[in-house]
Amino acid sequence: MKANPFLNTLTLAGGIALLSTIIGCSANTEKNAVKTEQAVAIATFKLKKDKLNTTLQLPGELSAYQQVDLYAKISSFIKTLKVDIGSQVVKGQLLMTLEAPETNSQLAAAQSRLKSQEALYTASKANYDRLYETSKTPGTISKNDLDQATARRNSDLAQFEAAKAARKEVAAIRDYLEIRAPFSGIITARNVNLGAYVGPSGKGSEFPLLTLQEQKNLRLAVSIPEMYTGYLKTGDQVSFTVKSVPDQVFIAKVKRMSGALDLRLRSEKVEMDVPNMSKKLLPGMIAEVHIPLPAAASTFVIPRGSLLETAEGIYVLKSQNNKIEKVPVKKGRESEDKIEIFGNLKADDLLVAKPNEEIRTGQLVQP
Structure with a gap:
């Protein structure tokens, strides 16, 4: 049987087209593989130690000295x-x-x-x-x-x-x-009138006859969270404000520290003595207390945006040999734009400036 020249030509053309498609797909795959392995440029900074002086703001309560x-x-x-x-x-x-x-x-x-x-x-x-x-x-x-x-x-x-x-x-x-009167002060409550029956028990003993308070000096009580108890000592000066005179800042000194943590709040009770000769402050007022937390030694301090907080924990991303490594850390004191961290880190480590969860462990980066 004699071969058909047109059919042979068509078959040859189809084979060439198929081969070109296969070669093109292979080339694209190789290009994608090369592209995946390329290092991504990312902003980093060198980890340094610094002294972070911060102020802790906590609510406090004023009470009569006696x-x-x-x-x-x-x-x-x-x-x-x-x-x-x-x-x-x-x-x-x-x-x-x-x-x-x-x-x-x-x-x-x-x-x-x-x-x-x-x-x-x-x-x-x-x-x-x-x-x-x-x-x-x-x-x-x-x-x-x-x-x-x-x-x-x-x-x-x-x-x-x-x-x-x-x-x-x-x-x-x-x-x-x-x-x-057992001491000098001011009568702040009276619960009886002339002729009233009073006694140590039964009717007439539900309420005290009188309540006496010493208000020339007040006590300011604050509960310090566990992580900050090491920064405060007897004699330290704190400042506070109250709602009745918001434009005035009052000063007090730490006088008494309980030396133990409250098992419910996990905090230490601290008391300050507050002179109150002007009578601007009253027992029962809630104060906004500003407690300075000076740095006793240098620690690792990073910008707030360099900390990665996820459901799994708190991390920083470190560039080790141009590969991303997740390092778990714990937070310390905080300021408006900086935060103290503790973890398996050393000075001059390269940390990612703006980490996110899309950056994977082991990913190639170009710092």
Whole structure:
């Protein structure tokens, strides 16, 4: 059979076209592979140590330097009331007097018993003294009579001392009918009126008679988070503001540190003493406290934007031999644009300036 020249020509043309397509695809694949292996230019910087001085802002609460709620020791009635809310008082000043009629009869009974026991003791002592003097003459007084007189005298003396103690106890109870200021300050609460019944228990004891506060000095209490407890010490100065006078900055010094963490808040309670002679500050105010955190030593500090925070953790991206390496770190103190980090890093490491999750570990980069 004779070959068809046209069919041969068509077959040859199709083979050439197919071969060209295969060669083109291979070339594109090789180009893509080369393109994938090429290093990507990326902005980096050298890691350096620096001292980061920051300020920690925390809420604090002002409270009175001293505060006491005054209650009635015995069941009684309000007889006189000499102070009211806002009254300035001094230590030992009489604030109110109470009235308990039954204590008058108790005191009279105690005094009567005291006089009776005193008379018995005086008589038994005189009898003993006479017998003792007589016994100095041999054969006049038997030893048994003298011993009985001695025992009688000692018994009456004991009863006399008990009567004196009982009278002293009743007198002490009567002293509780006078309520006096335990320290100088201001009366901030009054919960009773003249004639009201008060007592140590039951109705009349639900609320204190008076509340006394010392406000010339206040306490400022702040809870310092665990990670910042090492930066603060006794004597450090802090500043704070309050909403009532937002344009004024107040100064206080750290006076007391608890030395232990609150198990619920994981923080340490710190107290500052605040002079308040001007009375601009009041107990119960919430203060915005600014606590300086000076750097004691140099640490690694990077821009905030160089930290990569993901669901898996906190990282920085390091260029090691032109390949990306993820390094887990922990955050320290922070400022507006910088942050302190701790991790397996050393000075002059190349870190990616603006990392993101699209940059993969092992990726070739050109710093």
